[in-house]
Structure formats: structure tokens, C-alpha cells
Amino acid sequence: MGLPIVFLPGIMGSRLRFPESGLFWDPDSTLRMLRWIAIPVVNPADVLARKIHRDAPAEVLEDESNGLLDDQVDRGWSGVAKSFYVTLLQALQNNGDAKVYAVGYDWRQDLVALSPYLRDRLAVVRQRENGAKVILITHSMGGLLARSALRQNPDLVETVAGVIHIFQPVQGAVVLYRRFFTGVRVGPDERITEFPLIWIFGDNAQHFATNVCGMPGAMQLLPTADYQFPPGSRFIPFTEPADLYELYADLASPPGLTPAGASEYVRINLVQRWAEVRAFHELVRGFRHPNTWALFGTKLATDMAVGFDGATVRLVRPEAGDGTVPGPSGGGLFDEAPTPVGPDLDPAAARQWVVQKVEHSAACRNLEVQAAVQKVVDHINTLAAATV
Amino acid sequence: MTSPTLEPPSDDPVVHFNPPVGFEDLTDYHFEAADGRSWLSVHHGVPGPGETQTVEMAVATYLTQLHRLFPPLDLAFLSVGPAGESPLPAQRLAFTFADGGSQWRQQSLLGRLSDGSGLQINYVTSETDTTAERCFAEVVRSIRPHGEVVLPTLTGFIPRRVKGINLNVPVELRAPSNYQFVTSNGKARVNLRVTAADQAAHALAMHQPSIPPGATITEAGEYQGMKMYEVKRTGAAGPVEHYACREVKRLPNGLLTVVTGQSAADEASARLMQQAVVGLVQSIRAPGEGT
Numbered sequence: 001m002g003l004p005i006v007f008l009p010g011i012m013g014s015r016l017r018f019p020e021s022g023l024f025w026d027p028d029s030t031l032r033m034l035r036w037i038a039i040p041v042v043n044p045a046d047v048l049a050r051k052i053h054r055d056a057p058a059e060v061l062e063d064e065s066n067g068l069l070d071d072q073v074d075r076g077w078s079g080v081a082k083s084f085y086v087t088l089l090q091a092l093q094n095n096g097d098a099k100v101y102a103v104g105y106d107w108r109q110d111l112v113a114l115s116p117y118l119r120d121r122l123a124v125v126r127q128r129e130n131g132a133k134v135i136l137i138t139h140s141m142g143g144l145l146a147r148s149a150l151r152q153n154p155d156l157v158e159t160v161a162g163v164i165h166i167f168q169p170v171q172g173a174v175v176l177y178r179r180f181f182t183g184v185r186v187g188p189d190e191r192i193t194e195f196p197l198i199w200i201f202g203d204n205a206q207h208f209a210t211n212v213c214g215m216p217g218a219m220q221l222l223p224t225a226d227y228q229f230p231p232g233s234r235f236i237p238f239t240e241p242a243d244l245y246e247l248y249a250d251l252a253s254p255p256g257l258t259p260a261g262a263s264e265y266v267r268i269n270l271v272q273r274w275a276e277v278r279a280f281h282e283l284v285r286g287f288r289h290p291n292t293w294a295l296f297g298t299k300l301a302t303d304m305a306v307g308f309d310g311a312t313v314r315l316v317r318p319e320a321g322d323g324t325v326p327g328p329s330g331g332g333l334f335d336e337a338p339t340p341v342g343p344d345l346d347p348a349a350a351r352q353w354v355v356q357k358v359e360h361s362a363a364c365r366n367l368e369v370q371a372a373v374q375k376v377v378d379h380i381n382t383l384a385a386a387t388v
Numbered sequence: 389m390t391s392p393t394l395e396p397p398s399d400d401p402v403v404h405f406n407p408p409v410g411f412e413d414l415t416d417y418h419f420e421a422a423d424g425r426s427w428l429s430v431h432h433g434v435p436g437p438g439e440t441q442t443v444e445m446a447v448a449t450y451l452t453q454l455h456r457l458f459p460p461l462d463l464a465f466l467s468v469g470p471a472g473e474s475p476l477p478a479q480r481l482a483f484t485f486a487d488g489g490s491q492w493r494q495q496s497l498l499g500r501l502s503d504g505s506g507l508q509i510n511y512v513t514s515e516t517d518t519t520a521e522r523c524f525a526e527v528v529r530s531i532r533p534h535g536e537v538v539l540p541t542l543t544g545f546i547p548r549r550v551k552g553i554n555l556n557v558p559v560e561l562r563a564p565s566n567y568q569f570v571t572s573n574g575k576a577r578v579n580l581r582v583t584a585a586d587q588a589a590h591a592l593a594m595h596q597p598s599i600p601p602g603a604t605i606t607e608a609g610e611y612q613g614m615k616m617y618e619v620k621r622t623g624a625a626g627p628v629e630h631y632a633c634r635e636v637k638r639l640p641n642g643l644l645t646v647v648t649g650q651s652a653a654d655e656a657s658a659r660l661m662q663q664a665v666v667g668l669v670q671s672i673r674a675p676g677e678g679t
Contacts, residue, residue, distance in 0.1 A: 021414075022416055029487060033457060040445075040446040041446035042432060047412075109602070112602075199457065
């Protein structure tokens with residue numbers, strides 16, 4: 001019998017219900033997402049922002065079937081976006097005898113503060129599985145949440161047999177920094193046809209900052225102090241302030257991320273966010289579960305750095321990431337050179353693999369990624385059986 | 389458009405109240421049929437500084453957003469143009485889209501009132517609903533700024549008020565049951581929930597403040613008889629908010645109302661929220677109960 005598997009989705013990949021407004025964040029329903037579209041003839045930009053702010057209560061939409069089987073709903077699958085993740089969950093379920101669980105979470109929240117939530121959810125799974133250790137599989141932000149919870153709960157480490165990270169922004173995503181100056185933009189963001197919801201956050205700097213500033217979870221995806229591009233250099237052409245987080249907070253923009261003429265709402269929120277971003281980055285820096293494997297992407301045009309001609313952004317987008325996460329960030333958990341993913345993948349010989357031309361949000365639907373994850377799952381199960 | 393009556397549905401959660409002063413009304417004025425197969429959403433407000441667009445520009449922006457959100461094959465535009473039946477300068481558009489194995493139709497009106505405020509109304513129905521076009525035309529025809537003489541209400545419609553707008557809405561579409569008020573800086577929030585009497589147990593469960601993931605809640609005194617709670621997150625920012633929550637009353641029409649408040653930890657925000665909650669609670673009344 002294989003160990004139970006727990007899957008954690010990426011940002012915006014959990015389905016949420018907002019009971020106060022009656023809105024849903026549901027990537028599986030265009031009908032529901034339609035209600036998030038800004039009403040341009042009416043809205044100040046911050047109406048959407050205040051509805052999606054982390055202080056607006058939300059709950060994971062786990063009690064709705066979303067076309068899934070009862071036992072899948074019972075294991076949390078309906079809490080994650082079916083269109084992104086269910087093929088992976090199904091493949092894992094079909095290829096083994098272990099139960100596959102999914103844990104949706106409120107991705108707007110501070111990833112430090114979400115730690116007790118994940119700890120409690122894992123405890124429930126283990127209770128249902130007679131105390132068995134679990135295998136954690138994560139996508140994108142889910143990897144950051146897992147590392148946060150494991151880092152804050154040393155006793156949790158023992159209950160996890162292994163962790164597999166898929167396309168984790170270990171050192172953050174430059175695209176988030178860039179969008180504070182450009183918003184979501186046709187051209188550099190063309191690949192987000194895989195993930196059109198991102199348009200909701202705004203196609204100019206003011207709207208983007210306004211909508212994102214109330215979500216610490218999203219802000220914590222900013223590049224960390226460890227991220228460099230080109231190697232040895234900061235990813236932006238500013239050396240002062242030397243402290244990256246002071247640079248983010250700098251009211252001169254660029255390099256700071258507070259847009260010129262920002263509203264009181266944006267300024268108040270960003271001041272809170274800088275402390276949360278720094279604390280989270282410092283918390284998980286250099287930390288991983290002892291039994292960790294990782295896959296990350298490359299060969300797609302990805303924001304790796306940001307240049308400026310005055311206040312005008314100059315894009316630096318070589319084909320060196322997964323379209324969202326730069327390769328060096330995705331591969332930031334290990335010093336070892338990554339091995340190309342392929343049929344010879346050997347989890348006993350390597351800890352991380354690189355995948356070519358697979359877009360970030362499509363990673364969990366990719367058959368090559370699924371096959372690699374399955375091999376690591378089998379390996380962890382073999383190790384666990386040998387230990388017993 | 390099936391019921392030839394002016395009586396709202398028995399579970400229509402209509403109450404009267406005075407919106408809290410100093411707060412913006414962020415309520416989603418979303419009137420929805422009991423089966424969820426049709427709804428009307430009404431958005432009325434004043435654009436922010438520098439946000440003013442002409443109606444034509446706003447329509448173009450909205451169309452762009454729709455194109456981005458939908459896969460090309462799932463979206464078909466039916467019409468875009470001036471709304472002749474509207475009493476204000478406005479544009480109408482209609483499109484169909486696929487979702488969840490069904491085909492839907494949205495009809496929208498975008499317009500601007502003489503005071504500069506904007507109005508957008510979206511009416512979503514099954515694509516096959518043969519009454520939808522006539523229904524929406526009546527909604528559009530009935531739009532009046534509050535204070536102007538309203539049109540007689542046709543059979544099958546009831547008059548509704550949304551912020552500064554009066555309009556007639558298909559009777560089978562129930563009123564919103566949640567009202568949200570937030571300060572412009574986002575530091576204080578007040579929510580009113582209206583629940584049918586037979587759902588009282590659910591409403592009672594909401595008498596405690598909601599707690600964000602990873603937070604703890606403790607009692608923190610009273611304000612004018614209302615229990616206050618302090619909520620602390622384990623995150624880097626430390627203590628963040630106070631919460632207040634209070635059951636209001638069972639109204640003569642059988643509805644139960646619950647008001648919750650939430651604020652940042654600073655004294656001014658907390659006091660603003662407390663006053664808003666108390667004032668809102670005092671103002672809640674059933675239709676016909678007086679002011």
C-alpha cells in the first residue's frame with residue numbers, strides 16, 4: 001500500500017467562496033469569474049481590490065461536487081481548480097493504491113500565517129489514514145506554503161515521507177515585480193492564455209498595484225534577496241538601497257513598487273506587505289524537507305530581469321523559465337545542476353529535473369511532468385517500505 | 389417572467405436600513421432566481437479620479453476584458469449599440485457564452501448619469517430564454533435616478549432601489565442577502581447579512597466573527613453593549629484587527645439580520661467601525677416599519 005498523497009495547488013488554483021459578497025473565485029466557471037470583471041463605467045479601481053482583499057472572509061469551496069465523484073469530493077479535490085489539477089490527481093490515483101487528497105487554501109493570505117491551517121489539514125488526513133506518513137506534492141505557491149509549514153512545525157517534518165515540488169518559485173517571480181509597472185500586458189503576458197484570470201487584476205500599473213496590494217500571499221511571490229540575474233547581479237539596475245525589501249518599499253518608483261499617486265488604500269496596504277514579504281522570505285530561505293525532489297521549467301520566454309529607461313520598463317525575457325518563474329528561481333532549492341526530465345529519470349540519482357517548454361500553469365496537465373512525479377512517488381514509497 | 393404578481397417571493401430578503409456614514413457601499417447588487425439560472429446585477433457608482441471614460445470607451449474596455457476571459461470559441465457577440473429605450477445616454481450589448489455545458493446569454497447596459505456617476509446592468513439568462521430580451525428592455529426602460537418620478541411597475545416586475553437608482557426588476561429575482569460597506573482606506577468593514585427565519589440556525593452560526601486562517605480570537609471588552617473581539621494573526625504583521633459581531637433582531641416579516649464589523653487595530657478605525665455597526669443595527673427595519 002502506497003503512502004497517502006496530499007496535493008497543494010498554486011496561487012489562484014484553489015476555489016473560494018466569499019460569503020459576504022456572494023462572489024466565487026472559481027477558475028472552473030467562467031460564469032462565476034464573469035462577476036469579477038471590472039465595471040469600467042462605474043468603478044473606482046479599488047472596488048475589486050477591497051472585495052478580494054485578504055480581510056474579506058473566504059472559504060475553500062470543498063462542499064460542491066464540481067462534477068467530481070463523491071469520494072473525490074470527500075478527499076478535497078473540489079477545493080482545487082479541476083481544469084488545472086484533476087488530471088494529475090486522477091493519474092496519481094490510477095497509478096497507485098494510495099489515497100490522493102487535495103488541500104485547497106486561501107491563497108490571498110500570508111504564507112506564514114497559513115501554516116497552522118496546513119498543519120491541521122495534514123493531521124486530518126493522517127488521522128483518516130491511520131497515522132501514515134504522507135507524500136506532499138505541490139504546484140507553484142503550494143511549494144512555498146509547504147515549506148513555510150514544515151519550517152514552522154519541526155514535528156511535521158517527521159510526518160511527511162517526501163515532498164515533490166512542481167514549478168515552485170523558490171526565489172520568486174520577476175514577472176510580479178514587472179507588472180507593478182506595466183500591469184498585465186498584451187505581448188509579454190501573451191502566454192497567460194493558459195490562465196486568463198490574471199487579466200482581472202488590471203492592465204495598468206495603478207490597477208494592478210491596487211488589486212494585489214491587499215493579498216500578502218501574492219506579494220510574497222516577489223523575487224527574494226537570493227535571486228540574481230544575470231548571475232552575480234540584482235535583477236534590476238538599482239544597487240541602492242542595498243536591502244531589497246527597502247528597495248521594494250522605496251517611495252521613489254522605480255525602484256519602489258508604490259505607484260506614483262497611489263491612493264491611501266494602496267499605501268496603507270503596501271506598508272503592511274513589506275514586513276510580511278521579508279518575514280516569509282527569511283523564514284523559508286535555504287529550507288527544504290530532507291526528502292525533497294523538484295521539477296522546474298525552462299525554454300520559455302520569461303521575465304528574468306527588469307530594465308528601466310527612465311520610468312519606462314525595458315523587458316528582459318530570455319527563454320530561460322516556464323513563462324512565469326525564471327529557471328534559476330525554480331531550481332533554487334538545490335545547488336546541483338538539473339537533469340533534463342525524461343524516461344530515464346532516476347530519483348535515487350538526482351533531486352531535481354528541468355522540463356522544457358511547459359508553461360507554468362499547465363505543468364500539472366503535462367504528461368512528462370506527471371510521469372516524473374509518479375516515478376518520485378514510487379521511489380518515496382520504496383524508501384518508506386525499506387525503512388519499515 | 390412567469391409570475392403575474394407584484395408580490396416578491398416569500399423568501400425575498402428585503403430589509404430597510406441606513407447605510408453607515410463614512411463607508412462606501414461595495415454590495416454586489418445581484419438579484420438572482422432561486423434556481424440560479426438567471427440573474428441581474430446592478431452596478432452604480434462614481435469612477436475614481438482619472439478613471440472617467442466615455443460610455444463608448446467603457447464598452448470597448450468591457451469587450452476587451454470579455455475577449456480575454458473567454459476562449460474564442462465560447463463567446464459570440466450578438467449586438468452592440470445605443471440603447472434607444474434607456475432614459476439616459478447608454479449603450480447596450482449582448483453576447484452568448486458557453487460554461488459548464490450550458491449556453492448563456494448576457495445583456496448589458498452601460499450608461500452615465502447627469503451627475504457623472506456610471507451605471508452598468510448585466511442580465512444573464514439561459515440562451516434559450518425567450519422572454520429575456522423583453523424583460524431586459526423593461527428593466528432598461530424603468531431606470532430612474534432616485535428622486536425622479538418612477539415608472540409604473542408592469543406585471544411580473546417589482547421596484548428595486550440600488551444606491552442612487554430606482555428600477556423595475558423581474559419579480560422572480562431575489563434581492564441580495566449581503567450588504568458590504570468598506571471605508572475608502574479599507575481599514576474598516578461592516579457587513580449586513582439578511583436571512584430567512586427558517587435559516588436562523590445558519591445565521592446564528594455567523595454571530596461569531598469569522599477568523600482568518602492561522603488567527604486566534606479573544607474577547608476584548610464591550611462597546612455600547614456589543615461584545616468586541618480581538619483577532620491576532622501569527623503572521624509577520626502581528627495583531628491586525630478587532631472584530632465585532634452582533635445579532636440584531638428578528639424582524640416582523642420573519643427575517644433575521646446579522647451585522648459584523650471588522651477594523652484595523654488603530655483606535656480611529658476601531659471606533660469608526662463600532663459606531664457604524666451600532667448605527668446600522670439601530671436603523672434596520674422591515675419594509676413598512678417606518679424610518
